[in-house]
Amino acid sequence: MHKGVVLLLIFFFLMVQLIGLSIADFFIKENVRAKILTDNPDDVSNALALLLYMLFFTLIFIIIISFIKVRGVTMLFEIFSLLLTSIILFEIFLPEVVLLFPLVIVAVRVLFKENIIIKNTSSLISTAVVGALIGVSLGVLPIVFLLAALCVYDYIAVFKTKHMVKMAEAIARDNTAFTFSLPSKEKIYQLGTGDLVLPLVFSTAVLRKAKAAYVAPYYFIPVFVIFIASLLGLSLTFCYLFKKKQALPALPLQGLFMLAAWLGMVFGGLPLI
Numbered sequence: 001m002h003k004g005v006v007l008l009l010i011f012f013f014l015m016v017q018l019i020g021l022s023i024a025d026f027f028i029k030e031n032v033r034a035k036i037l038t039d040n041p042d043d044v045s046n047a048l049a050l051l052l053y054m055l056f057f058t059l060i061f062i063i064i065i066s067f068i069k070v071r072g073v074t075m076l077f078e079i080f081s082l083l084l085t086s087i088i089l090f091e092i093f094l095p096e097v098v099l100l101f102p103l104v105i106v107a108v109r110v111l112f113k114e115n116i117i118i119k120n121t122s123s124l125i126s127t128a129v130v131g132a133l134i135g136v137s138l139g140v141l142p143i144v145f146l147l148a149a150l151c152v153y154d155y156i157a158v159f160k161t162k163h164m165v166k167m168a169e170a171i172a173r174d175n176t177a178f179t180f181s182l183p184s185k186e187k188i189y190q191l192g193t194g195d196l197v198l199p200l201v202f203s204t205a206v207l208r209k210a211k212a213a214y215v216a217p218y219y220f221i222p223v224f225v226i227f228i229a230s231l232l233g234l235s236l237t238f239c240y241l242f243k244k245k246q247a248l249p250a251l252p253l254q255g256l257f258m259l260a261a262w263l264g265m266v267f268g269g270l271p272l273i
Contacts (some may be wrong), residue, residue: 002242005182005189009238012120012180013231016127016196017203021223024132024204026092028211033137042139047146050134054150062163065170075113078176082106082122085129114175116188122177123193131197135204140273143205144259147198151255154194158249165247168192189241195250199230202258206272213271222265222272229261230254 027033033041037049064073086102094101105122112118138146157164171178172190179190203226210219233254241248266272 002184002238005184005242006235006238008180008182009191009234010231012124012182012191013196013199013234015124016131017200017227019124020128020132020135020200021203021207023089023092023129024135024200024207027132027136028208032133034133036137041137042141044142044145046138047142047149050138051146051149055153058163058167061167065167074171074174074176074178075110078122078126078178079106079110081126081130082109082177085126088129088133089125109177116181116183119175119177120180123180126177127193127196128200131200132204134197135201136208138201138205140205140209140262143202144262147202147255147259150194150198151252154249154251158247164249168247189238192250195234195254198251199226199234199254199258202226202230202262206262209272210270222270225261225265226258229257233257 036046036053037043038046040046061074061077083102083106086105087098090098090101105125109118109122135143154164168179168190175181177193179192180196182189182191203223206222206226207219210222213219214221233256234250237248237250237253262272
């Protein structure tokens, strides 16, 4: 019954990871990274700063949807994000059309706002670029800290404060590209982009460490292990979702599997710290 949803889930997961890692590989070669708080990517304070930034913008988002209540506000967030990430994407792969194509993509997204394929494509672009940029800007240990903190936060935000559910409802209402829409005969399931960003962030940081220690194609092995761990956690969460029919945070189980896989490789002697 949900075979199509699972196949879409796997498809978007793989697309985000593969495109994101291609972008990350370019960033690594060109030594591109974003300064979050300090210039040292292995400084854990960068992860703490990024976490605080996320919480701050989440608070702003909640205030907007709770008190302003103007439909389309979330779309403005999306347009800005999509334009910026599209420019970065085409600057890497098609620099000769770096200004034209991003504007076309944003225009198509606005004109065909209800089209699920266009919405999912917009989510794919934003997620791949953002995940790659964060992944090359933080070391593995800061990302481990960030991932663990966000797993706890995701659980609290869904089951305790429930503000994540409220945000998801607003995003689904405006059909904005902060989720992937996975349609079935019964309903359209929503997969948060954060559930694909964090695996990409972790994989990118692991790739950067592995490339410094191994030659191709061996440095892809730790990345593949993180892939499998994350996809397994995500798939199990969705299988449980199909049975319980309620909002569930995907990140806690994903994070647990990824951290376990990373610890196993570290204790196995791989230089991934």
